[in-house]
Amino acid sequence: MKSFTLLAGLLFSSTASSAVQGIKSPKPPSLNHLCSVNFTLGDAIPIGSGPRGIRLVIPILNGTFWGPRLKGTILPIGADWALLDPKYGLDPDKSFTADVRTTFKTHDGEFIQITLSGERQSDDARKRTLVRIGMETGSERYYWVNSLVGLGVVTRPAEEGREFELGMEFWQAQL
Numbered sequence: 001m002k003s004f005t006l007l008a009g010l011l012f013s014s015t016a017s018s019a020v021q022g023i024k025s026p027k028p029p030s031l032n033h034l035c036s037v038n039f040t041l042g043d044a045i046p047i048g049s050g051p052r053g054i055r056l057v058i059p060i061l062n063g064t065f066w067g068p069r070l071k072g073t074i075l076p077i078g079a080d081w082a083l084l085d086p087k088y089g090l091d092p093d094k095s096f097t098a099d100v101r102t103t104f105k106t107h108d109g110e111f112i113q114i115t116l117s118g119e120r121q122s123d124d125a126r127k128r129t130l131v132r133i134g135m136e137t138g139s140e141r142y143y144w145v146n147s148l149v150g151l152g153v154v155t156r157p158a159e160e161g162r163e164f165e166l167g168m169e170f171w172q173a174q175l
């Protein structure tokens with residue numbers, strides 16, 4: 001009985017002391033810059049309210065990307081097949097789920113398919129938005145992009161009167 005009490009006391013005190021010291025956060029992965037991106041977007045095409053939400057197709061007309069690991073131009077064969085939440089109506093500032101496919105052509109003539117996806121995190125247009133990035137290629141030179149864990153930050157949201165230019169930064173998460 002005595003040893004049980006002692007054990008319970010040890011367990012309790014160790015729990016108590018770790019609670020006092022707090023739980024240490026593990027070291028977070030780092031982010032390495034891949035490139036800055038300028039997208040030129042076309043007029044949004046309102047597909048309308050369907051079984052999955054309010055669909056809006058935003059064509060990607062062209063663009064450029066430049067950075068330490070990737071640079072080149074964006075081909076005019078992509079779009080954002082975006083969804084709005086019917087709960088908030090047609091206001092893209094209230095809810096917006098991006099679903100982008102587009103193609104990058106690198107300065108040295110290789111092709112990389114890009115997917116971007118993510119939800120608007122705030123209805124404050126000045127706040128930056130994070131999106132997930134996936135990349136796919138058969139190019140030997142850029143084969144490393146197939147396994148990257150990518151994060152995009154929208155730094156300049158598209159605004160009318162600026163030819164629908166949208167700016168982003170692409171980052172690669174690394175351990």
Ligand SMILES: *[C@@H]1O[C@H](CO)[C@@H](O)[C@H](O)[C@H]1NC(C)=O
Nearest residue numbers: 037038064065066162165167
């Ligand atoms: C990207 O877009 C911004 C804003 O329109 C512009 O100032 C900048 O020159 C563009 N950069 C490139 C490399 O196209």
Ligand SMILES: *[C@@H]1O[C@H](CO)[C@@H](O)[C@H](O)[C@H]1NC(C)=O
Nearest residue numbers: 040041061062063064073163
């Ligand atoms: C991108 O497309 C827009 C609209 O068609 C055009 O004004 C602009 O010059 C194009 N930019 C590039 C880099 O091709």
